[in-house]
Amino acid sequence: MDCLRYLLLLLEQGHKFKIFYNSNHCCGVNKNKMFDLDNGFKKDMLLGYADMYLPLEQCHNKETVIKIFNLDERYSKILDEYYLF
Numbered sequence: 001m002d003c004l005r006y007l008l009l010l011l012e013q014g015h016k017f018k019i020f021y022n023s024n025h026c027c028g029v030n031k032n033k034m035f036d037l038d039n040g041f042k043k044d045m046l047l048g049y050a051d052m053y054l055p056l057e058q059c060h061n062k063e064t065v066i067k068i069f070n071l072d073e074r075y076s077k078i079l080d081e082y083y084l085f
Contacts, residue, residue: 003027004069006037008078019082020053021060027053057083 003026007019010028017028017035025044028035036042044050056065062083066076 001037002069003037003040004065005071005075007035008071008075008082010035011082012078019056021056022049022052022054023059026056 007026007028017030020027020029022044025040027041034041041050062079065079071079
């Protein structure tokens, strides 16, 4: 499982957060918690790359994200719902 699919499953389960992306890794952040598969953001922070994360929707439109991550119908639907908010 990759970082975006991990976050999309959490959204499907009802968690609420904003997805941030740095063209290599996605993490989810809300005011109380960070959702980070394999601590990728924390590793980037140690390397000095944490400031390169932007909200996913500022990086790519949803169609591009679907292509980059090769999302199937289930994950694409979750992403569609995310982009509505």
